[in-house]
Amino acid sequence: MSANVVPLPARRAERAPSLEPMLALTADGMNAVNAVILDRMHSRIPLIPALAGHLIAGGGKRLRPMLTLAGAALCGYEGTRHHKLAAAVEFIHTATLLHDDVVDGSELRRGKAAANLVFGNPATVLVGDFLFTRSFELMVEDGSLKVLRILSNASSVISEGEVDQLTAQRQIETSEERYLSIIGAKTAALFAAATRIAAVVAERPEAEERALDDYGRNLGIAFQLVDDAMDYSSAADEMGKGQGDDFREGKMTLPVILAYARGSDEERTFWRDAIAGHRSEPADLARAIELVNGHDTVAATRARAEHFAMRAVDAIAGFPAGAARSAMEEAARFAVARRS
Template identity: 80%
Template sequence: MSATILPFAPARDPSLDPLIGLVATGMNSVNAVILDRMQSRIPLIPALAGHLIAGGGKRLRPMLTLASAALLDYAGARHYKLAATVEFIHTATLLHDDVVDGSELRRGKAAANIIFGNPATVLVGDFLFSRAFELMVEDGSLKVLKILSHASAVIAEGEVDQLTAQRQIATSEERYLDIIGAKTAALFAAACRIAAVVAERPEADETALDDYGRNLGIAFQLVDDAIDYDSDADTMGKGRGDDFREGKMTLPVILAHARGDEEERKFWRAAIGGHRTSDDDLAHAIALINRHDAVGATRDRARHFAQRAIDAIAGFPASAARAAMIEAAEFAVARRY
């Protein structure tokens, strides 16, 4: 993949603070919807859902729905329920992911499946998906329903594609980008696009916001995958080397394998195949990744997609919303957690 890397030059370290400040009042309304709709007469459901929903996540996707609405000067209230819908879809996928991956940590604490068990975690994920679809129907827009339901299907396809690529050393960079475009970027794109629908803006604005969200989502996932080999567990909020032990072919591994000699590739075949997964093997994998600057190259690619996100909203008038969305893209690349 060829990419022109355009360096960012912010006056300070990029932060999500402008985005958080921009949408703070609106997020109070979103959080009220989330709290109300995660309730059930079955006590285990709000207990398990609340374990993750209240677990310190960035809430980036619903914030992007609100920020996109602000970018368009939307003055209504429909986007609050839809932002909650986006968060329910995201949370449901996280619950299912943790079961599939056998994760022990999520956001720095025990994953729901460790505390509540796999069956309950899967079923509560299903409950949250169902709540999301209830909220979509309540909104009443077939276009919104089409966008979010399609994104949900694409996310599931991406997760299955990632599962089939697991422990497959021949996974290409192109396939990897297809996987993260589906499992992560599709919801970012939908979260932004629906704001243009409720604001009744033209198709060009929908497309611009979709492009912003999609490219931001790819950049975000690229950095997530770099962090797995570049940060400690306390910083990441999950176990360091989880991707390595699960045999996930993320970009740092794809690049290190491609750039390595035959001895290194032999190690990668054994490691991704599940035969070398000890702490010493992880340390060796990190050393190889560092030798070939695979984390740096992954962040460079993330920077390319973040710049594409920024370019996608360049046609909108300058505003606090646009500035916050630009800085969110910069933060997605610079972050260490």
């Protein structure tokens, strides 16, 4: 999946890209989505809404459900079916975060203590399962087999991607191609599905479905590339998670893959020891940051993110110009410009 980097042209010189156009476009719809989320988080078991609410109420951009709403606006849809489906998308995403935090032993999520530390691993896994079931209830209520197929397939692909990432963990020889395949599954699949179902709900042609799928998929890859770059370039309070988590967990992300490929024999020895779990002290993280900066691999990772963001913008070029397309284009620019 490697490709020549195509610079993403700046939309406006006077300000940095922002999610504000997307937020404005989807504000009313997100109010309805949030109402569905609050309603479907309810359970007679108090621990369930308490734990789910710990993460859901903890912030986050809610970009995935916003993509469903923005895609519907782009397709000219004026109904309300997409509100429940956007909530289903957010439940899938939240469930995967809860499970990820248990697998990774995370301490921070969205700037606060991860749910697994507050409530324990068993409860966190089970509430993640509860949210998955809620998402499928919402899909079934919608009644579209096509929507159900798209979102259920995305859920399956996400799980495969997470398992693939787990098996690649601490494997220093992980290639860039495998890395891109992993993030295409664990992150981009839900971005693609969230956007594609908007065209299904709007009963648009297959070509428009594919265009929105391409937009979401490329945006998701760009988004994850930047997330992985920030693990070596942003402070914990900016990211909402611990800096260097990927390093300590032995994850082969693109900044490391490139630094290993470009490094000297001595540097490669460091990376082999670090990824194997033998170099995980603060001084080792500082050395890792020094190496990725010395070989410009954070910048290279962001440059690849720009390429995929440009592909996302190109994917929706055939839709009518207007507020929806403009907001989605700027969301792609924001994905690669963000620092938190």
